[in-house]
Amino acid sequence: MNLYKYFNYNSIAELKAKMLKDAIGELLSACEFKGNTEEIADELVAKENEISSCIGNKIAVLNLRAHISSPFEMFVGRSADDIRCGTGRDVELVNIIVLILVSKHERGYLNIVSNIVNFFQRTSIVGRMQASKSFESFKVIMEDIIKRAKEVKKAKFKSNELFLKNAAEIAKEARCTSVMLFGDVSCDNFNLGIFDEIRLINVSSSPMEKNPVACDSHIELHVNVAPINCTHGFRGAILFGITKEIIACDEKICCVGCSTTPGILDTLFVIDIQKEFRPIFTSSTKLLQCDIRPEVLERALSIASEIANEGREGKSVGCLFVLGDINKISLFMKPLVLNPFHGYPESERNILDPFMDETIKEFSLIDGAFVIHGNGVIESAGTLIYTPNHNIVMPSGFGSRHAAAASISWAAECISIAISESTHTVTLFQNGQMLQIM
DSSP: OOGGGTOOGGGEEEEOOSBHHHHHHHHHHHTTOOSOHHHHHHHHHHHHHHSOOEEETTEEEEEEEEOOSSSEEEEEEEEEEEEEESSGGGOEEEEEEEEEEEETTOSOHHHHHHHHHHHTTOHHHHHHHHHOSSHHHHHHHHHHHHHHHHHHHHHHHHHHHHHHHHHHHHHHHTTOSEEEEOSSOOOTTSOGGGGSSSEEEEEESSOOOOOTTOOTTEEEEEOTTOOSBTTSSHHHHHHHHHHTTSSOTTOEEEEEEBSSSTTOOOEEEEEEHHHHHGGGOSSSSOOOOSOOOHHHHHHHHHHHHHHHHHOBTTBOOOEEEEEEOHHHHGGGEEESSOOTTTTSOGGGSBTTSGGGHHHHHHHTTSSSEEEEETTSBEEEEEEEEOOTTOOOOOOTTOOHHHHHHHHHHHHTTOEEEEEOTTTOOEEEEETTEEEEOO
């Protein structure tokens, strides 16, 4: 995500207010925001009273849809004292407020918010921000973060353009229909004319910016699980392309990405989709057999990959997600513990909400599966999957979790995602067949 396009030096302000509403008004006024600051402050405070925006380390990331011309605008305020967020017993104290206003016309609202939240959760970023002793030093640090982002982009441009030019030629010789670009590599300054005869699919884990010079065959695909290293987890991105009908089941794809240095293209390989994904196709032209929204599958895979990579509290975690028609899945499920999602409105327990990530990761420590509707609403956690009449023989090395994932995918005609505690791999199951995603 190119933060520096919508976040500049004038978007950083020093805050004096002690209450959240006053701090929001002060931040927007100091940054000369042209809009109704009081109305925005009221909406944000009301939203804060329903669900906390605090992400830890005394940082709050507030977000709201607004009438603005750019896709989003971001403001950062720092206070020498603590600012009170929330009400009653849920009050939390923060000293840094990140405010994101997203255009009402922007479709990638949750993706923008999610990526900015992830940015401000990075240890390197948080450490530098909290180490500042004064507002002046804080502003210098934020300016340096923006400056470094610009310099890194310029250094990567020349070598990437040359690599892409050669990739287009190789793809034509191999009779590929598309070149799939991994690694969050921006195409803003590339000569996309080299892709006049072959399609370019730019895969990114950040919301894409609209490119006015893009050729007709240039497609931008945003997936949260997009791998920085294209040799690790490329199946996830291709899977989303198939579900979103960007990629056909009979295509050949030339994958280009990074293996050694993030952002520097250095790897190329060709994938025959029919051979690679054959085990989970329901037919030669269909992937999903149940009513699962592609973005829900993408979000579940994204969280699964994070759990596999990060674990929880310093320990490896095994987990199981089951997605599909609850009426079918409920025939094969029993509660192991009291359902922690019971009684909450559907809007507050949807996997598409970026603030649900930490909740899901915390409950992943509970034995049992997460059961999720096709629209993203989480039905339950800590659920026993029990399919006595659907015994599926698993390859050597797989345990009860993967056996349950395989059997429920067959019995309930759904999709299941298993995370291995021992190997940290993420495996998708459909029709009792498996496909390792990462």
